[in-house]
Amino acid sequence: MAWELDSDRPIFIQIVERIQMEIISGKYSPGDKLPSVRDLAAVAAVNPNTMQKALTELERTGLVYSQRTSGRFITEDAKMIEELKNNLAQEQIKEFLENMSKLGYKKSETLSLIQEILEGEQA
Structure with missing residues (x-):
């Protein structure tokens, strides 16, 4: 089921907030691997470029990090x-x-x- 996103705010910001909420609520634990950009984009029903922008923002904050060939992971910093x-x-x-x-x-x-x-x- 597609994520409910409002048209009154930038989509990538809503995605960042959604993933942050999933992390702090325990859906994703520290060190967990995130689904691929394409998989997340499909679930959210957004363009993969928009999802990429959101994940890049999460990396910038340190909440998510990339491992070159393995994908993106949730920070282990509890x-x-x-x-x-x-x-x-x-x-x-x-x-x-x-x-x-x-x-x-x-x-x-x-x-x-x-x-x-x-x-x-x-x-």
Whole structure:
């Protein structure tokens, strides 16, 4: 099934974000080999050149590395992956807090609401 990609943002950036998410969520483990550019492009239903651009960007950040004749692999640097995970989580939280503020919630009210929901899930 093709990946859901929006036409309002560059496709290669969405691919980078998707692969980052797959790495931090554990779909790909440190040291895992990525599928070939053509295979990934086919799954995502994008042009192989677009996939190549996304993978090149991931290499530039160090999250992915190339071995000349063997393909591309996920970094074995677990600390880098954990930092990416924390950074993305912080971005999500900041965005959430901004949205709650737009709704008129104070930080303390937001925390109370979160606590209520978490307690409700435990019951």
